[in-house]
Structures are given as C-alpha cells and as structure tokens.
Amino acid sequence: MLLVVTYSRAxxxxxxxxxxxxxxxxxxxxxxxxxxEGTEFAAFQALRLREKHDLAVQVEQLDPFEPxxxxxxxxxxxxxxxxxxxxxxxxxxxxxxxxxxxxESMREExx
Amino acid sequence: MRLWVDGTHYEGRAIDLRATDVDGAAVARAVRxxxxxxxxxxxxxxxxxxxxxxxxPGMGLRTKTALAAAAxxxxxxxxxxxxxxxCRERLADLxxxxxxxxxxxxxxxxxxxxxxxEAVAAHRGRVRVHEGLADRDAxxxxxxxxxxxxxxxxxxxxxxxxxxxxxxxxxxxxxxxDRLVARRRLAxxxxxxxxxxxxxxxxxxxxxxxxxLDSLPGPSPDDPFDAPPVxxxxxxxxxxDAEAPVVLEVDRFGxxxxxxxxxxxxxxxx
Numbered sequence: 001m002l003l004v005v006t007y008s009r010a011x012x013x014x015x016x017x018x019x020x021x022x023x024x025x026x027x028x029x030x031x032x033x034x035x036x037e038g039t040e041f042a043a044f045q046a047l048r049l050r051e052k053h054d055l056a057v058q059v060e061q062l063d064p065f066e067p068x069x070x071x072x073x074x075x076x077x078x079x080x081x082x083x084x085x086x087x088x089x090x091x092x093x094x095x096x097x098x099x100x101x102x103x104e105s106m107r108e109e110x111x
Numbered sequence: 112m113r114l115w116v117d118g119t120h121y122e123g124r125a126i127d128l129r130a131t132d133v134d135g136a137a138v139a140r141a142v143r144x145x146x147x148x149x150x151x152x153x154x155x156x157x158x159x160x161x162x163x164x165x166x167x168p169g170m171g172l173r174t175k176t177a178l179a180a181a182a183x184x185x186x187x188x189x190x191x192x193x194x195x196x197x198c199r200e201r202l203a204d205l206x207x208x209x210x211x212x213x214x215x216x217x218x219x220x221x222x223x224x225x226x227x228x229e230a231v232a233a234h235r236g237r238v239r240v241h242e243g244l245a246d247r248d249a250x251x252x253x254x255x256x257x258x259x260x261x262x263x264x265x266x267x268x269x270x271x272x273x274x275x276x277x278x279x280x281x282x283x284x285x286x287x288x289d290r291l292v293a294r295r296r297l298a299x300x301x302x303x304x305x306x307x308x309x310x311x312x313x314x315x316x317x318x319x320x321x322x323x324l325d326s327l328p329g330p331s332p333d334d335p336f337d338a339p340p341v342x343x344x345x346x347x348x349x350x351x352d353a354e355a356p357v358v359l360e361v362d363r364f365g366x367x368x369x370x371x372x373x374x375x376x377x378x379x380x381x
C-alpha cells in the first residue's frame with residue numbers, strides 16, 4: 001500500500017479529487033492524507049500528484065505491521081501494559097519493577 | 112499637504128480638483144505609496160487608507176476591518192499583540208523556500224552486487240586452478256580477478272552512494288515538510304489572534320464610531336455596522352489618526368474645507 005500525505009491546500013484538493021474519481025485505488029481517505037491500494041494504477045495516481053505538487057506531496061510505501069514484526073521485548077511490553085490492573089499507572093512506573101524496556105531506551109532505538 | 116498633478120502644484124488643507132479631470136483613484140494610489148505620480152506629501156503610514164483612503168459612490172467596505180485599522184492608526188493596542196508579533200517572527204524564521212534536493216541516484220539492485228561477487232569468486236577459483244598448474248595463464252587469470260574485484264568494489268560503492276543519496280533526499284524533504292506544517296500552524300494561529308485583536312479594537316471604538324455616524328448629516332442606522340459604506344468610511348476616517356490626504360468623491364459636507372475639519376484630515380476633492 002501507499003500512504004500519500006499532502007502539505008498544501010492545492011495538493012490536498014487534488015488528492016480529494018483523486019479519491020473521488022478513482023475510488024478503486026483508495027483504501028482510506030484521511031483528510032490531508034490517504035491510503036492507496038498497492039496497485040500500479042494507484043502508484044500512477046500518487047506519482048501524478050507528486051509530479052504536480054513536488055515536495056508538497058509525500059508518498060510512502062507501507063507494509064503491514066504485526067506484533068511479530070517488532071522486537072519481542074517491545075511487543076511483550078505493549079501486551080503486558082495494556083493488561084495492567086491499575087489503569088492509572090504510567091508506563092514508566094509499570095516497566096520499572098518488571099524487567100520491561102524503559103520508554104527512554106525504546107525512544108533511542110530505531111526499529 | 113502638497114500635491115503636484117498634471118504640471119500644477121497645490122498646497123493646503125483642502126484641495127478641490129473637481130474642475131480638473133484628475134482621477135481620484137490615482138491620487139489615492141499615490142497617497143498609499145503605490146504610484147509615483149501624482150506626487151503627494153505626506154503619504155499614508157497607516158493601513159486604514161487601504162480601506163477608506165478613497166471615499167466614492169458605490170464603494171464597498173469591510174467596516175469592522177477598517178475600524179480596527181483606524182484604531183491601529185491611533186496607536187491602540189490589544190492583549191494579543193505580543194503573541195501576534197512573536198508568531199510573526201517565528202514565521203519569518205521558517206524558510207518557505209523549497210530546498211535543492213541532492214541528485215537522485217538510481218538504486219543498485221542487490222542482485223547486481225551479488226552477481227559481481229559471484230564473478231569474483233569464479234575468477235578466484237580460476238586463479239587457484241592456474242596457479243596449481245603453474246601455467247602461463249595464471250597471470251591473465253590474476254588480472255581478470257583484479258578487474259572483477261574492482262567491478263565488485265565499484266558496484267558496492269554505487270549501491271552505498273545511491274542509498275545515502277536517497278536518505279539525504281528523504282531527510283531534506285522531511286525537514287521542508289516539517290517547516291511547511293509549522294508555518295501552516297503559525298499562520299492559522301496568527302489569523303485567529305488577529306481576529307481576536309480586531310474584535311477587541313472594534314469593541315473599544317464602537318461607541319465613538321456610532322457617535323461619528325450620528326453626527327454625519329443624513330439618517331443613522333440602528334446598528335452602526337449596518338451603515339452604508341460611504342457613511343461608515345467617513346466615520347472611520349473621523350476616528351482614525353489621518354495625517355495623509357483623503358480622497359473624496361462624495362458630497363456629505365458643504366465644501367472640502369468643512370470635510371477636512373470634520374474628518375481632521377487633509378482632503379482632496381475629485
């Protein structure tokens with residue numbers, strides 16, 4: 001899939017028009033951005049926008065992201081924290097007593 | 112004021128040009144500093160002249176905007192001004208120029224590098240065979256191996272250069288887009304603050320504006336902001352600090368001198 005993000009009014013307007021006119025190549029319209037299907041025609045539309053609006057259009061290629069695509073300690077931490085008994089506990093405190101990665105260490109670690 | 116137009120020099124508080132065919136719009140443009148002729152002094156320092164510097168039949172007017180500009184001409188301030196200034200400065204610091212991106216380099220396929228590496232391995236094998244045989248072709252095989260190794264190094268360098276160029280392009284584009292987003296946010300913030308500032312200036316002057324409308328000859332509307340554009344423009348001018356000449360093409364006063372007195376501004380009647 002492709003993520004198309006616009007950074008100017010004109011680009012946003014044209015993105016809206018593409019989404020209206022070519023529904024088959026749009027999976028999700030998200031205001032100033034849209035998720036395009038992974039087809040050549042969708043790529044063609046994304047590149048047209050890019051050609052017309054230059055850097056005011058950003059195109060990213062997306063892959064699905066599942067828990068198994070993240071390091072196990074990160075996925076485990078997310079699962080454990082979302083099942084915490086105390087909703088008010090901030091993650092930092094939750095992680096400290098449990099051998100879970102600290103937020104700081106994860107912030108500095110590229111995926 | 113002084114005015115040089117069509118080879119004639121005029122001076123005074125009220126100048127009547129009705130007997131000439133001088134164009135009022137041209138004089139108003141010169142007052143705003145948008146044209147070099149006719150020559151007029153003083154020229155307008157205040158934005159209020161953009162709204163009410165040329166009062167004529169059939170004119171339009173954004174009354175509240177003009178009234179806020181009149182308040183500014185008198186040096187009135189609002190609690191929003193400091194933040195507006197700060198946002199404007201931050202906006203000026205954010206370069207809107209599109210950056211020159213590093214040249215795009217075609218990516219080198221991993222397969223290309225792999226094939227070059229396989230070629231090196233194959234040549235290395237041939238060199239070993241020929242060296243084992245101690246034959247004359249060994250040196251040729253060695254030079255083939257050197258050439259293959261050179262090609263592999265070149266492909267690897269190209270692949271790395273392409274990757275780096277791509278990363279640099281992405282970074283430059285990202286930085287530019289972040290700037291665009293920040294500029295948009297600041298511009299929206301400035302627009303909101305200016306709306307608030309305008310509302311507070313209009314509130315501060317509404318009573319005096321209404322009084323100015325009442326003292327104009329002719330009927331007064333119930334809501335001062337429903338006043339017709341000419342009456343509203345004259346009332347705004349009366350409240351403004353108007354040093355530069357105002358161009359009038361309407362007769363609400365007996366003569367230009369009376370108009371100049373009522374408006375407390377130099378008047379050019381066209």
